[in-house]
Amino acid sequence: MSIHAGTTLGGRYVLRSLLAVGGMGEVWRAADTELERPVAVKVLKDSAAANETFLKRFTNEARNAAGLTHPNIAQVLDYGDQEGTAYLVMELVEGEPLSSILEREITLDEPRLAHILIETCRGLQVAHDAGVMHRDVKPGNLLVSEGDAVKITDFGVSRSMDQTTLTQTGMVMGTAQYLAPELALGKPATPASDVYALGIIAFEAVVGKRPFTAASAVDIAIAHVNEPVPALPASVSEDLAHIIHDVLEKNPRKRPRTPDALAERLLSARLRGGESTRGAGADGGQAAAPAVRHESASSPRSPGTGGTRTRGRTTRTMPPSIAPTEYRPRPDARPTRESKG
Structure with a gap:
């Protein structure tokens, strides 16, 4: 047709x-x-x-x-x-995927990042409570609208607990750059698998690049299983660095077990940045913001953070999108991000 x-x-x-x-x-x-x-x-x-x-x-x-x-x-x-x-x-969600925001802004302030992650955690928790694992959490599947409200999209490779798998033995589902080690090994997805993907997003948003890159998707998946997570720059607050480290544990039992558990840690973290986190509660309302540790705007940044941090939100009108995968390149996007490998 x-x-x-x-x-x-x-x-x-x-x-x-x-x-x-x-x-x-x-x-x-x-x-x-x-x-x-x-x-x-x-x-x-x-x-x-x-x-x-x-x-x-x-x-x-x-x-x-x-x-x-x-x-x-x-x-x-x-x-x-x-x-x-x-x-x-x-x-119809009037917004843009997080992938486009990262393409343009390179990194995010910690309170803004925490807010986006908390919003995502709230949606994922509802899916997990219903027995649905997303299995492809990535910036391209998180639509961000005014006020940094988040909508999770593309459950195309999700799996409900009462569904049979669509993959053959040895096959994996999801996007290699955000794939939890257990999924790379062909094991079943759990809530901790989606939580791991949020850890990759967090790393990418504070460093300016993903922790694991390679020439092929298979090599990237192997890196998730075998390679240690690169050190975070000194510009990342101690609390957020601990959270990212714990979320990116190779063993899913050592990670926060649920999105709600991750959200609670983000809400109580002391973050660096210019704004307080506006975490959404489980009922979609506003949650208490964590204490924020400010740093001077002139504080030196550690090399290797991937680019200049942009404070505040863009005033640009966001394009309408419900993009299930990576958003089409914007004509005015800054071509400074590392190849997606």
Whole structure:
């Protein structure tokens, strides 16, 4: 089936403009003519639809995400199939993925990073409580809107406890750069596996690059299993450094076991930066901010932090996106980040 602006799916969803393109599908801004509201529609590509495994992943995403309701999870509204084209209807999130923010700003202030991580933890905890492991937590799947509110997207490789695996023996799921060691070894995902991915994001956001890079995805996965985590620069506060170290333990039993456990540590941490953390509570409300240890704006920064830290939020209007994978490059993005290896 040919998909283009003006295509109507399910007799009610009219595609307006293309937002993002991923490995399995395209994401469109669309209008729900029945309820008269804007939505995002993820359409599975013809090549992916012909692949039974991709189609099952797409169906899993619809089934798993549809049962999750929380302010920090992008809501799935509908699922359908038209002339062999599978599509998923989601709430339209006016924001941009964290990957684009990191591409532009290189690093984040600690309180802002902690807030984004806490928001993500709240959404992941709801998914885990429902028996759904995301298995592909990464900056491209975290949409950040005004006020640094976070929506988790793309449960395409997630797995519910009552589902059979879609992988063959020896295969792993997820993105290599954020893959927990146990997943790289082909072991089942647990809440601690998603927590590990948050540790990689935290490392990347304070250093300016990921801890493990290599020429291939396989080599990166092996590094997660065997290589020690590189030392953090002295510019990182002691509390946050301890948290990142603990979250990136190779043994999942030594990590914070749940996203809520990580959120609580972030909330009580003494951080360096210019703003207080605004952690979202389990009910989506505001949580108490941790004590903040300020440092002078003229304090020297340790070399190797990956770039100049940008304080405050951008005043730029964020592009609308519900991107399930890495967001398309922005025309004004700064080309200073390390290759993604």
